[in-house]
Amino acid sequence: MSGTQTHFGFSKLLVNDLEAAAAFYASVCGLTELARVDSEIAGRPISEIMYNPTGEGAATFVLLQFTDGKTRGSDEVITGFQTNDLDAFVARVEQAGGSVVAPIKSMPEHGVRVAFVADPEGHLIEVVELLAG
Numbered sequence: 001m002s003g004t005q006t007h008f009g010f011s012k013l014l015v016n017d018l019e020a021a022a023a024f025y026a027s028v029c030g031l032t033e034l035a036r037v038d039s040e041i042a043g044r045p046i047s048e049i050m051y052n053p054t055g056e057g058a059a060t061f062v063l064l065q066f067t068d069g070k071t072r073g074s075d076e077v078i079t080g081f082q083t084n085d086l087d088a089f090v091a092r093v094e095q096a097g098g099s100v101v102a103p104i105k106s107m108p109e110h111g112v113r114v115a116f117v118a119d120p121e122g123h124l125i126e127v128v129e130l131l132a133g
Contacts, residue, residue, distance in 0.1 A: 010060040012048065013079060014072055015121055018065040022049050024119050027096040028089065029081055030054075031061060044068050078124040086113050086129035093117040093125075106131075 015021040025031045031051040038047050048064040061079075066072075083089045086104055094100065101124060102116040113129045 008059055010050075010062055011077070011079070012062040012064045013077060013123060014064050014066070015123070016065065016071045017121065018047055018049065018063060020120060021063050021065075024096050024098065025051075025061070025063065028092045028098065028119075034060070041066075044070075078126055080126045080128065082128050082130070084129065086115060086127060089127050089129075090115055090117060093119075096120075098125075 013021075022033075026033075031054070034050045034052045036047070036049050038045070040046060045067045046064055047067050048062055051061045051063075053060055081089070090100060090104060097120040099118050100115065101118050104113055104115040106113050108131060111131050111133075113131065115127050117125050117127060119125060
């Protein structure tokens with residue numbers, strides 16, 4: 001890769017219900033839309049929502065739905081979010097129709113508190129809060 005620069009730029013989460021997923025991630029994570037795209041991938045029609053990065057140099061999160069009516073499973077990826085208030089994040093997940101898969105656990109040896117939650121379609125989300133100190 002001499003002379004080239006490569007970095008991780010975005011992650012796309014495949015969903016069955018684009019608008020419901022958009023409402024969940026906006027409500028729980030505070031994500032704001034950057035753009036919407038209707039296109040195709042390998043001959044299959046898609047609709048996607050790209051979100052603004054959440055920090056300087058951060059990657060972009062994208063929700064993508066194949067609109068040809070074929071559904072998919074929910075275990076293809078685990079999305080990770082970092083928060084400064086894990087308890088509030090988990091509460092927002094439940095208020096927005098998600099669920100707690102593994103409750104909050106302190107892991108001082110790693111300097112974090114962590115929980116695993118799921119969005120309404122069952123996609124796993126690992127949520128991390130850095131411990132002070």
